[in-house]
Amino acid sequence: MELAQLLQKTINENGLNQTIFAKRINATQAQVSDWLSGKSKPNYENLRSIAINFKIDANNLLNIKSNRETFTNVELFAGAGGLALGLEQAGFINLLSNDFDKDSCNTLKTNRPDWNVVCDSVENLAEQNLLKKLNLQEGELDLLSGGYPCQSFSYAGKKLGLNDVRGTMFYYFAKILKQLKPKMFLAENVKGLVSHDGGKTLQTMINVFEEIGYHVQYKVLNAWDFGVAEKRERVVIIGIRNDIKGEYNYPTPYAYKPVLRDVLNDVPKSEGASYPQSKKEVFDLVPPGGCWRDLPEDVAKAYMKGSYNLGGGKTGMARRISWDEPSLTILCSPCMKQTDRCHPEETRPFTVRESARIQSFPDEWQFSGNMYSKYKQIGNAVPVNMAKEIGLSIVRFLKEVK
Numbered sequence: 001m002e003l004a005q006l007l008q009k010t011i012n013e014n015g016l017n018q019t020i021f022a023k024r025i026n027a028t029q030a031q032v033s034d035w036l037s038g039k040s041k042p043n044y045e046n047l048r049s050i051a052i053n054f055k056i057d058a059n060n061l062l063n064i065k066s067n068r069e070t071f072t073n074v075e076l077f078a079g080a081g082g083l084a085l086g087l088e089q090a091g092f093i094n095l096l097s098n099d100f101d102k103d104s105c106n107t108l109k110t111n112r113p114d115w116n117v118v119c120d121s122v123e124n125l126a127e128q129n130l131l132k133k134l135n136l137q138e139g140e141l142d143l144l145s146g147g148y149p150c151q152s153f154s155y156a157g158k159k160l161g162l163n164d165v166r167g168t169m170f171y172y173f174a175k176i177l178k179q180l181k182p183k184m185f186l187a188e189n190v191k192g193l194v195s196h197d198g199g200k201t202l203q204t205m206i207n208v209f210e211e212i213g214y215h216v217q218y219k220v221l222n223a224w225d226f227g228v229a230e231k232r233e234r235v236v237i238i239g240i241r242n243d244i245k246g247e248y249n250y251p252t253p254y255a256y257k258p259v260l261r262d263v264l265n266d267v268p269k270s271e272g273a274s275y276p277q278s279k280k281e282v283f284d285l286v287p288p289g290g291c292w293r294d295l296p297e298d299v300a301k302a303y304m305k306g307s308y309n310l311g312g313g314k315t316g317m318a319r320r321i322s323w324d325e326p327s328l329t330i331l332c333s334p335c336m337k338q339t340d341r342c343h344p345e346e347t348r349p350f351t352v353r354e355s356a357r358i359q360s361f362p363d364e365w366q367f368s369g370n371m372y373s374k375y376k377q378i379g380n381a382v383p384v385n386m387a388k389e390i391g392l393s394i395v396r397f398l399k400e401v402k
Contacts, residue, residue, distance in 0.1 A: 073141070074097075079381055080104050083188065090392045188237075231329060270352045273375070288321070320342040334355070361384055
């Protein structure tokens with residue numbers, strides 16, 4: 001069925017005219033008229049609104065050839081949705097998001113009730129016939145994305161294959177990749193993966209991806225380069241199916257890099273962790289941009305304990321961020337002694353909503369669970385703006401090779 005036919009069928013079955021249909025999906029009557037006549041096509045937001053309001057399977061819209069300016073993705077290890085949301089903003093329609101954590105799944109369902117959120121282990125998901133579940137043909141999906149946890153394993157140099165990494169979360173990502181055979185995949189991980197075990201762990205992953213049929217490249221990106229007021233470095237692995245020819249380019253860094261002053265204006269009030277009085281008395285002595293080195297020696301020794309004599313930087317201890325710098329990496333726990341991030345003016349950790357702002361989540365994105373679950377979800381997330389820029393770079397490539 002052509003797009004215009006599907007839209008007309010939807011209008012007729014619901015007893016509507018073009019004007020009322022347009023209002024239901026936040027469009028104009030003129031736009032709807034153009035869609036029905038074939039003069040133009042609905043954009044991503046239009047399609048999403050149609051799917052939600054009239055309970056149309058997104059796959060039915062995407063399978064219409066006249067509407068292939070949109071792209072599809074499946075997300076594994078989705079967490080609170082930072083990567084998936086950024087990809088959505090870049091133009092992807094999410095066909096499935098998977099995570100095992102119930103709070104994360106509830107976060108996804110709360111914010112995107114139209115998404116197909118599967119709250120189950122990736123081990124179980126990998127055993128399902130996902131092509132049938134998603135009504136897809138092998139190779140039809142545009143992108144498989146996700147940040148699988150990186151367990152310690154190393155077989156590099158031995159040219160071992162998929163079966164040799166069983167028992168790791170990477171194995172299940174690769175197994176689903178092998179089943180779906182999307183045009184591209186995107187895997188995000190900690191910067192340390194590049195050097196882990198002398199680079200052997202990453203090379204093992206690349207060997208497996210190549211065995212499945214992908215050309216692989218990777219690069220360490222810093223979220224601060226892409227509109228995020230946070231120093232957060234991650235390795236971004238991109239795979240392109242071997243039958244697709246073209247040159248993929250990572251996104252170009254922004255000219256301006258934001259600082260906390262740029263993003264922590266008028267942040268909605270929310271819950272937040274607090275320091276015990278003894279720790280607060282220490283932080284009261286630390287200036288914005290400072291750390292334990294700015295403390296009186298006796299206070300520093302008492303606070304640092306054995307770490308004081310170990311040497312090295314340790315500048316994350318008793319660290320107060322200034323307004324004129326980006327945050328250090330937002331972590332899962334807001335007040336770990338070795339990785340403190342204190343508010344520039346007030347002697348406290350960043351609140352839940354401040355942490356979300358720093359990670360570039362929109363204020364309307366709600367997190368489920370208790371306070372510490374919310375901190376964990378935010379700390380584990382890919383910054384939304386960074387994800388969007390990566391998504392846009394993938395969209396540019398897919399359009400070029402289409």
